[in-house]
Amino acid sequence: MTMVRAASSRRSFLGHSYNLVGVAASLVILAWTLIAIFAPYIVPHPIGNIVDDDYFGPMRQGLWLGSDYLGRDMLSRVLMGARYTVGISLAAVSIACFSGVVLGMTAAVTGGWLDTCLSRFLDAMTSIPSKLFGLVVVAAVGSSIPVLILTLAVIYIPGAYRFTRALAVNINTMDFMTVARVRGESTVYLIGSEILPNIIRPVLADFGLRFVFIVLLLSGLSFLGLGLQPPLADWGALVRENIGGLPFAAPAVIVPSLAIASLTISINLLIDNLPQKIRDRNA
Amino acid sequence: MTNLVEVRNLRIEATTDAGRLVEIIKGVSLDIADGEIVALIGESGSGKTTVALSLMGYARPGCRITGGEINVGGKDMAALSEKERARSRGTDIAYVPQSAAAAFNPSSTIMEQTIEVTRIHDLMPPEQARKRAVELFRALSLPDPEGIGARYPHQVSGGQLQRLAAAMALISDPKLVIFDEPTTALDVTTQIDVLKAFKSVMRAGGIAGVYVSHDLAVVAQIADRIVVLKGGEVQETGTTAAILSAAKNPYTRELLAAFEPKPRQTQADGDSGPKPLLRIDNLTAGYGPVKPDGQPVIRAVDSVSLVVEKGRNLGVIGESGCGKSTLARAIAGIHPAAAGDIIFDGKQLERAVAKRTRDQLREMQIVFQYADTALNPAKSVEDIVSRPLVFYHRLDRQARSKRVDQLLDMVRLPRALRYRRPSELSGGQKQRVNFARALAADPKLIICDEITSALDTVVAAAVIELLKELQRELGLSYIFISHDLSVVEAICDQIMVMYNGERVEQITPDKVKAPTHPYSKLLFSSVPKLDPTWLDGLVRDPELVNQYGHR
Numbered sequence: 056m057t058m059v060r061a062a063s064s065r066r067s068f069l070g071h072s073y074n075l076v077g078v079a080a081s082l083v084i085l086a087w088t089l090i091a092i093f094a095p096y097i098v099p100h101p102i103g104n105i106v107d108d109d110y111f112g113p114m115r116q117g118l119w120l121g122s123d124y125l126g127r128d129m130l131s132r133v134l135m136g137a138r139y140t141v142g143i144s145l146a147a148v149s150i151a152c153f154s155g156v157v158l159g160m161t162a163a164v165t166g167g168w169l170d171t172c173l174s175r176f177l178d179a180m181t182s183i184p185s186k187l188f189g190l191v192v193v194a195a196v197g198s199s200i201p202v203l204i205l206t207l208a209v210i211y212i213p214g215a216y217r218f219t220r221a222l223a224v225n226i227n228t229m230d231f232m233t234v235a236r237v238r239g240e241s242t243v244y245l246i247g248s249e250i251l252p253n254i255i256r257p258v259l260a261d262f263g264l265r266f267v268f269i270v271l272l273l274s275g276l277s278f279l280g281l282g283l284q285p286p287l288a289d290w291g292a293l294v295r296e297n298i299g300g301l302p303f304a305a306p307a308v309i310v311p312s313l314a315i316a317s318l319t320i321s322i323n324l325l326i327d328n329l330p331q332k333i334r335d336r337n338a
Numbered sequence: 339m340t341n342l343v344e345v346r347n348l349r350i351e352a353t354t355d356a357g358r359l360v361e362i363i364k365g366v367s368l369d370i371a372d373g374e375i376v377a378l379i380g381e382s383g384s385g386k387t388t389v390a391l392s393l394m395g396y397a398r399p400g401c402r403i404t405g406g407e408i409n410v411g412g413k414d415m416a417a418l419s420e421k422e423r424a425r426s427r428g429t430d431i432a433y434v435p436q437s438a439a440a441a442f443n444p445s446s447t448i449m450e451q452t453i454e455v456t457r458i459h460d461l462m463p464p465e466q467a468r469k470r471a472v473e474l475f476r477a478l479s480l481p482d483p484e485g486i487g488a489r490y491p492h493q494v495s496g497g498q499l500q501r502l503a504a505a506m507a508l509i510s511d512p513k514l515v516i517f518d519e520p521t522t523a524l525d526v527t528t529q530i531d532v533l534k535a536f537k538s539v540m541r542a543g544g545i546a547g548v549y550v551s552h553d554l555a556v557v558a559q560i561a562d563r564i565v566v567l568k569g570g571e572v573q574e575t576g577t578t579a580a581i582l583s584a585a586k587n588p589y590t591r592e593l594l595a596a597f598e599p600k601p602r603q604t605q606a607d608g609d610s611g612p613k614p615l616l617r618i619d620n621l622t623a624g625y626g627p628v629k630p631d632g633q634p635v636i637r638a639v640d641s642v643s644l645v646v647e648k649g650r651n652l653g654v655i656g657e658s659g660c661g662k663s664t665l666a667r668a669i670a671g672i673h674p675a676a677a678g679d680i681i682f683d684g685k686q687l688e689r690a691v692a693k694r695t696r697d698q699l700r701e702m703q704i705v706f707q708y709a710d711t712a713l714n715p716a717k718s719v720e721d722i723v724s725r726p727l728v729f730y731h732r733l734d735r736q737a738r739s740k741r742v743d744q745l746l747d748m749v750r751l752p753r754a755l756r757y758r759r760p761s762e763l764s765g766g767q768k769q770r771v772n773f774a775r776a777l778a779a780d781p782k783l784i785i786c787d788e789i790t791s792a793l794d795t796v797v798a799a800a801v802i803e804l805l806k807e808l809q810r811e812l813g814l815s816y817i818f819i820s821h822d823l824s825v826v827e828a829i830c831d832q833i834m835v836m837y838n839g840e841r842v843e844q845i846t847p848d849k850v851k852a853p854t855h856p857y858s859k860l861l862f863s864s865v866p867k868l869d870p871t872w873l874d875g876l877v878r879d880p881e882l883v884n885q886y887g888h889r
Contacts, residue, residue: 072355230712234775237670237691238729239699252716331355 070332077328083321087314090134091141098131103286111297111305121306123297129307132293133314139289141318143200144269147207151269152262154208155215160246162216163223164232174220177213185210185272186279193281203282207269218261222254256329263326267319274315290315342411342513342546343370343393349405350388350397350570362401363388364570370514373544377561377578379551379593381794382765385570390516390550392416394431395423411513428455432507436519438499442491449487452506461510474505477542478535497528501535508539515540517549521556525657525821526864527886533559533866533873552794554593555866558582559873566590578870596799597824597868614681615815616646616669616702616783621678623661623668624839634676638664640839641678646783649809651816653830655823655861661839662819666787669817670704683782700730703776707788709768713760719746719771720756726778745774748811750804766797770804777808785817790825802828823865835861837886857886 066073090097099117100106107122114121120129158177162170192206226232227250235249251258274291276282283289288296293311300308350363363385370376378386388401395415397403408415411430415423427433432455435441443451452474453467462470468487475483478501491499500520507515517536521529537560540547551557557564557578564581566573566589574587585591620641624634638661646652654662667673669680671691680687682702688694706712713722723742727733733741746753749770760768769789776784786805790798806829808814820826826833827847835842835858843855853859860882866872 229714230706230708231714233672234704234706234712237672237699237704238726238779239691239694239696240729249714253714255716 068330071330073330074328076324077330080321080324080328083317084325087137087141087318087321091137094134094138098128098134100128100131102127102131102135102288104128111300111303111307114306120310123293123307124299129310132288133290133310136288136290136293136311137314139200139283139287140270140273140291140315143204143207143289144266144273146204147269147273148211148262148266150204150208151211152215152258152265155212156219156251156258157246158212159216159219159221160223160250161242163220163227164242164245164250170220173216177216180209181213181217186275189272189276190279190281193276198281198284200283203273203276207273210272211265211269215261215265219254219258222257223250226250226253260326260329263322267322270315270319340371341369342372342374343368343548344409345369345389345393345406346409347406348389348392348403348408350385350392350401351404352401361404362570363392365406366567366570366572367406368565368572368575370546370548372513373546374562375540375547375549375560377549377551377557377564378567379554379557379564380567380573381552381796383569384567386550386552386567387518388570389567390518390548391433393514393516393548394427394433396427425459428512429459429461429510430512431514431516432510432512433516434500434503434507434518434520437523438503438520439491439496439523441503442499444491446490447487448489448491448494448502451491452487452502452509455506455510459510467509470509471505474508474539475502477539478502478505479531480505495528497524497532500524500532504536504539508543508545511543513546515545515547517547519551520549522551522553526823526866527657527860527883529556529866530864530873530876530878536560537873553866554582554597554795555868558868558870559866566593582868582870592796594868596795613648614645615648615683616644616817617679617681618642618644618669619679619681621665621668621675621680623664623673623675628676632676637676638839639668639675642836642839642841644834644841644844646815646817647831648782649813649815650832651809651818651830653826653833654817654819654836655821655826655833656836656842657821657861660836662821662836663787664839665836666704666785666817666819670702670785672704696730700726700779701782702785703779703781703783704785704787705772705776705789707791709765709772709792710760712772713768713775715760717759718756719758719760719763722760722771723756723774723778726775730779741778745778748777748808749774764797765793766801769793769797769801773801773804777812781814783815783817785819787819788821791820791822798825805829823862856882860886 105126106128107118107126110122110124110126112118112122112126118128118130120133123129123132158173162173188210189206192202196202232245232249235245273282273289274294277289277291278295280295282292290311294308297305297307345366345368348363348366349361352360352362354360366389368376378390380386388398391398392403392408393410393415395408395418403416406416413426449468449471452471453464456462456467457464471487472483475486480486480498480501486494494502504520521532524532533556549557549561561578563575563577565575566581566587568589573589574581574585581590582594585594620643621639622633622637622641623639624637626635628634642665644652654665656662664673668675671687671689671694674690680689682698687698691699720742723745724738727738727741742756743753746756751767751770755763755767760771763771790801793801802825805816809816816829818826818830830847832844832846834844835855837857843853843858845853853862860878863876863878
């Protein structure tokens with residue numbers, strides 16, 4: 056995530072400077088978001104319907120992305136898959152980052168035994184391998200969308216906590232924090248008004264990264280058959296169920312992989328190229 | 339070629355993050371003869387460090403040398419390739435940074451770092467370099483010159499480290515040494531030793547020097563000539579004596595004027611005599627684990643008692659580590675005292691801030707040294723100043739806005755500044771906002787912890803004037819903590835001298851000339867004067883220095 060860039064590749068807009076890679080990446084993300092929202096209205100075929108006589112059919116008119124291992128329309132399945140992949144990941148990352156950030160800031164501001172207990176407990180959580188944890192939870196309570204969201208969130212809370220705590224501890228030593236404490240401010244004010252505005256940018260970058268991790272983990276879980284259950288499918292599940300098409304170079308296995316790649320890479324690129332506020336007022 | 343250094347019409351440009359070019363050095367010319375020490379003086383942002391660094395052909399990231407000549411020993415540093423420049427850095431030209439503590443590598447010994455230059459440039463065998471280093475340590479009057487090289491940087495004091503940085507610069511027999519504010523971070527008592535060491539070594543070796551500083555009194559001791567810079571342009575050049583006695587430029591006169599403390603007119607005594615506002619009895623505060631008798635292991639403040647009267651000011655003076663800041667923090671409750679009573683406005687205060695009532699917190703405000711860290715960079719001036727108004731006074735939006743205007747007027751800031759962020763303000767403006775926030779609480783007592791130390795002389799003088807005016811208008815009391823005697827003298831009715839956590843003496847400003855305690859004598863006599871002969875003529879009682887000086 057290097058931030059050093061030649062001045063010429065950046066343009067400015069509304070007091071922020073941005074570059075073209077960032078714009079392209081945000082367009083891809085925007086497109087997938089719109090697809091996720093409007094998928095039920097734009098899919099050409101219901102996702103469960105078998106519309107092709109052959110399986111692993113090639114791309115052709117009417118079936119723009121070919122058909123899958125049962126002869127279902129791949130385009131419809133990828134479009135609907137966006138819904139599950141983006142939706143579940145977004146819900147999970149929101150829960151993970153919200154809890155992690157609030158806990159991290161609270162621990163940094165409060166210190167003492169609360170900080171110690173939280174840190175040790177969440178460090179212990181970090182030591183559990185994420186896929187194994189998902190496996191155990193799904194085996195114990197079964198797979199459903201709420202269970203998936205909560206499991207993914209729990210797996211990524213410790214990382215968000217550590218990250219935020221490290222940032223907040225630095226801010227906490229600043230004199231303005233002392234001034235606020237001497238004023239008699241409450242912890243809620245301290246974390247919400249004094250610390251958060253100073254760490255919001257790295258926290259947002261962390262949010263994006265964690266979103267990518269969750270997309271990949273969800274795809275991994277689905278690939279193992281622990282994610283969404285048929286006929287619903289997210290992108291990871293689509294890759295798994297069509298893996299048999301790999302010897303035939305079927306679009307059914309390539310397209311969902313490309314979808315995962317395009318979303319995760321775009322988010323990474325956007326994080327690396329976030330618009331920067333121009334501090335030079337005289338420009 | 340008569341001069342060692344000839345800079346002609348130097349121009350340096352910087353690129354802002356919006357891609358705009360700003361000229362930060364606008365055609366500076368200066369000469370330095372062999373063996374001459376020239377001081378570059380000016381406020382922060384005047385370009386003095388930029389000019390000094392350009393003598394090594396170096397421009398900080400984002401900056402570019404765009405025009406002019408920099409002739410050093412016959413070479414044009416601006417025209418040389420980076421490789422050739424690197425060859426002359428450390429050999430012909432050496433650099434002593436402002437903060438030696440940050441310039442040393444904490445993980446290797448001092449000797450290794452001192453002789454590193456000779457190894458990089460292959461100047462002499464390591465054995466010879468070590469011998470030369472020990473000679474330099476001795477010449478710079480460092481204690482234990484044979485053994486100090488084996489230590490690590492954290493094992494020596496700040497003043498010693500600064501001299502070691504000079505040894506590092508001098509080991510290759512440079513023709514020119516650049517000193518970048520080398521004594522600014524030091525205590526006055528230490529500063530004298532460092533200055534004396536620098537001066538004698540430079541004079542003995544006939545080495546030319548550039549001395550960057552904002553402190554005219556320090557410069558007066560060491561420089562042959564002074565170049566006054568402002569806004570990237572030379573304001574005035576002259577010999578030290580000429581600048582000090584017959585400055586022509588208005589800005590130079592302003593700098594000089596900031597040095598003459600205006601005598602404080604003592605207020606006429608009130609009808610009923612002075613009433614104590616704050617009384618501290620036998621306050622002890624410290625760090626580390628608490629011993630069975632309830633005392634901390636390390637006592638930073640040891641049984642200090644003091645009284646602040648209504649509408650009067652108390653100055654607390656002492657060098658770094660004497661416990662003056664801990665005292666301020668203990669009074670404010672940030673660092674709860676281990677023992678002792680704090681009686682404020684007739685009522686006993688809890689030791690910890692969390693247990694004090696909101697009104698008690700409101701009436702006693704503390705203002706910190708570094709406005710940079712004391713103001714939240716993510717908030718606008720308006721948000722910063724209006725928070726106490728919401729928190730203590732529960733003012734609604736309109737009343738708040740009006741009050742913010744009043745407060746900005748009080749601290750002489752334009753009202754339009756309220757929309758800016760702290761990073762868009764100058765150092766003096768930030769400190770005023772910092773002060774406005776304290777005023778917003780309507781306090782009775784303001785504890786000022788070194789509030790002018792991070793400011794340039796001219797700006798600091800203006801802030802002190804402002805404090806005096808506000809006191810007259812609002813009937814405030816200040817506790818003024820500083821290591822700078824002239825500042826304390828200018829504003830305080832009583833001066834308390836602290837040493838090693840204890841109160842040494844309390845005197846009034848008119849008796850500063852004749853302190854009774856030996857430490858006060860040493861401290862007060864160590865404050866540099868504008869007189870260029872002051873350092874050479876200074877005779878200090880060696881016993882006193884041994885006892886109290888941290889060498």
